[in-house]
């Protein structure tokens with residue numbers, strides 16, 4: 023999700039004028055929060071929540087809004103989240119699974135852990151889901167690479 | 182049009198069978214009179230400027246294992262000499278893939294261009310190792326170089342990207358480019374069998390080679406990814422640039438785990454501007470890349486057409502030869 027804080031001119035129809043080009047671009051508008059009570063310098067602050075966008079599209083949208091004399095005070099893309107599913111193969115438990123999870127939690131949040139141990143002496147496998155901020159994705163991948171080498175684990179990722 | 186065939190194994194024989202089968206079709210549809218003026222194997226060659234008797238060539242190979250035993254026109258002339266001295270429009274190169282040196286195919290291809298012949302190959306080795314060098318020979322001698330069969334067998338991908346999707350920028354390609362590993366993973370998933378058991382069975386069925394290392398280690402897929410990167414995406418990379426992980430560590434438990442989460446595991450090759458990778462990946466069960474058995478699949482991400490997906494048979498004599506035939510026809514039409 024992407025949150026944009028906008029300021030619109032205080033004249034009727036401004037909101038529609040601002041939203042039309044956005045929806046024309048096929049962008050999913052999740053919510054529009056009208057903060058009329060916080061009026062600043064005769065402008066009305068509006069908080070807009072849209073679905074995830076590629077940077078290129080996001081910039082295009084911002085350009086369109088600016089052309090319409092909409093002020094953009096804040097674009098918060100940092101809360102763009104991604105789900106990553108993983109299947110791990112190796113000695114998942116014996117290589118200190120707590121430590122593995124803690125280290126992944128530095129960059130994201132491991133939810134949903136599922137373990138399968140067919141035989142205590144054999145390799146096991148686990149499935150996990152990690153929620154991660156888009157901007158921390160590379161750090162998470164780097165940590166996975168490190169863990170993979172250190173603990174001889176194979177992480178099979180979803181795209 | 183006259184062609185020289187180098188390599189008379191599975192693919193070489195497949196090409197000859199396809200040419201026999203399509204002779205009338207080629208004449209009627211394109212006005213093309215396709216003559217095979219030489220066929221080479223390790224024993225030497227059979228050479229006939231008027232076109233060899235293809236049925237006879239197959240029979241001789243079948244019975245003696247040596248094309249040099251072809252009556253009257255059989256010879257032990259080295260292949261390089263055949264390429265240099267026999268007049269033809271194109272060579273079709275189908276000798277075994279050598280991923281370390283690209284030889285002997287590399288020499289045949291270069292000699293082909295040098296002696297003014299167009300070149301068609303099914304061989305990943307020289308392409309993955311020396312693509313730019315080979316292309317420069319083609320350019321220097323103003324000849325056409327085609328290699329559709331080298332990636333994905335019968336599945337159209339190279340010519341699809343370069344010709345049918347012309348005008349599109351190809352941003353990313355990912356897919357299953359090795360039928361053997363797909364067969365193994367599919368079988369492990371369905372029958373909950375371990376890797377070694379399924380591999381052994383695949384070898385007995387002739388689906389996996391006696392030396393399956395290149396397939397299961399991911400090297401074969403990596404070679405194909407390099408070919409796609411260089412030929413379609415104008416990169417200059419080699420196998421050493423590819424991050425490779427094979428499928429030998431995959432267990433049936435891991436596949437069940439993946440299934441529980443709505444996924445399957447496939448050996449995926451991927452190329453984009455900043456990624457050159459081969460490794461097992463989780464693929465959603467309902468994803469178009471989740472094709473079963475020994476099928477190959479590729480998804481091309483393009484700027485205009487967006488996603489384009491192709492599925493097809495990555496191996497097989499007649500199947501792969503269909504890609505070679507399409508290259509022959511293309512060369513013929515360009516020179517008509």
Ligand SMILES: NC(=O)c1ccc[n+]([C@@H]2O[C@H](COP(=O)([O-])OP(=O)(O)OC[C@H]3O[C@@H](n4cnc5c(N)ncnc54)[C@H](OP(=O)(O)O)[C@@H]3O)[C@@H](O)[C@H]2O)c1
Pocket residue numbers: 187188189190191192193221222223224246260275276277278285303304305330331334495496497498501
């Ligand atoms: N099989 C497939 O489904 C498939 C699919 C796509 C691409 N390809 C590629 O197509 C090519 C041919 O594959 P294939 O399956 O037909 O192989 P193959 O059955 O082993 O046949 C190879 C042929 O090359 C000849 N040969 C072997 N070593 C040679 C050498 N050092 N110099 C000259 N000729 C030599 C062999 O001669 P003899 O007959 O005298 O032994 C044989 O005729 C390979 O590069 C392969 O990767 C194959």
